[in-house]
Amino acid sequence: MKTLGFGLGLRPDHYDAILSEQPSVGFFEALTENYLVPGGKALHYLERIRANYPIVLHGVSLSIGSTEPLNHEYLRLLKGLSRRIQAPWISDHLCWTGTEGVNLHDLMPMPYTEEALTHLVPRIEEIQEFLGQRILLENVSSYVGYRSSEMSEWEFLSELSRRSDCLLLLDVNNVYVNSVNHQFDPDAFIRGVPRQRVAQIHLAGHERQDTFIIDTHDAPIADAVWQLYQSAYKRFGPVSTMIERDANIPPLQELLEELALAQTTTMAIEAAP
């Protein structure tokens, strides 16, 4: 998949600054559900910004892992929005967001089992068939794990992407968060994910509790995540990379400076003997 360089999450706080300052950004990532509306301000700005930048779609309600039937109305609207802005790709999360008709609006973790793989693969295939393109699924942060899991998270991701032919959105912050929360080597995760499947990378901040980490997206990227990003870059190369900030959103310039750090990191790796 074509790399779009370095991007940012598209947030309403920055609409006007993006239009007036035209920052040097490779792409923006829009939160799908915010734009699945009939009309109004959000779509107005989305189209204006789309005139100058590629915009990829990143959803939170696909609920690919739920045992509920797929929401075909959601998929129909998603396809329409994607066509409207000519989104280079569509991503969502490897999780479930509710069952019995309820949406918890959270990224609930999957057990890493053969049963889960068997459940997920035909759903991904159906979605990819409907959308006419491969989707990207993101590894999520989790605070609890299941006793029933039969393999590691990276083995699960690898097997899932192989069987369904989907692509992966590697959230480096989530890898780090889970490595602390579930006590594994984050580099083993990076090494374990198939190189050719990773089509996008997320970087974000988190919040450390007493004994575990919550994926809050409300702070600058932590040093440990920057270090892990170096490992990721060395393994996956120049994959489209962006910073997610969902709370405590700073001025655009501050995020651009943080994004420049990502670019500097990769340039230093490229320049190293």
Add this chain to the structure above:
Amino acid sequence: MRLRELQQSFQNRVLRHRRGIESQLNDAQGEDFEPRLDAYVGGYRTRLIEALAATYPVLKFTLGADEFEQEMRLYINSSHSRHFSIRYYGADVAQWMSSSVTLGWEGTALAELARWEWTLADVFDAPDDDPLTVEDLSEVVPERWPTLSFSLRACVHRFDSRTNAVEWWRAANGLCEKPGALNKTSPSRWLIWRRGITTLFRSLDSIETELLAEVRRGATFGAMCERMTRSVGEDQSALRAASILRGWLAEEIIREPSLPSANE
């Protein structure tokens, strides 16, 4: 436990605090287990309260942050989100507040304030249908006018009020003096719509209210004139109806005949 039961059990813990999922989780006996689980159980409520606060900023301001959270927690316990977008979660807040036994008359006034804020949210992201313009109508030959019918744009809402909730909302946004209290007043009617991406509203008099109702029913311009005859007499009816229509066109509340859907 099969995947379906696992998800139901976890969801039961989040929604209803029912125990059961613990036996399926790693380290359930660990000292940090409950805080980890609370990242889901408490996080669910925190997220919904944040979404409700975004939809109902003046309701929150009126109740105060603590009471707003308390009321919204009760709402959350009574109503689960069933939409793919969290934006729509607060659809029943007004109805829920009006039926609240603890709030009494205050509940009715607060419900009206909530209904006003919900209507504003609906107007905010209503379809982008094109408004009909004076120029569009200039090509209509005079003989056709009596049979012309019009449609309101999708963003146009009428809001009927029995309290000073709108004035209260305006004051909270610095648009007028703050009334002494949120309370019952004589009935009033408001028109809310969007021009471009700007939400607008104004009060409606009884004649305009009735004419708008006629338009919603698909009445022709001839029928509108007939309705005006009762208010201003036959001599002035066509002139007055045309004058009101011209105002609506300038305000962009009448739509062009075709309505392409945003994400089709």
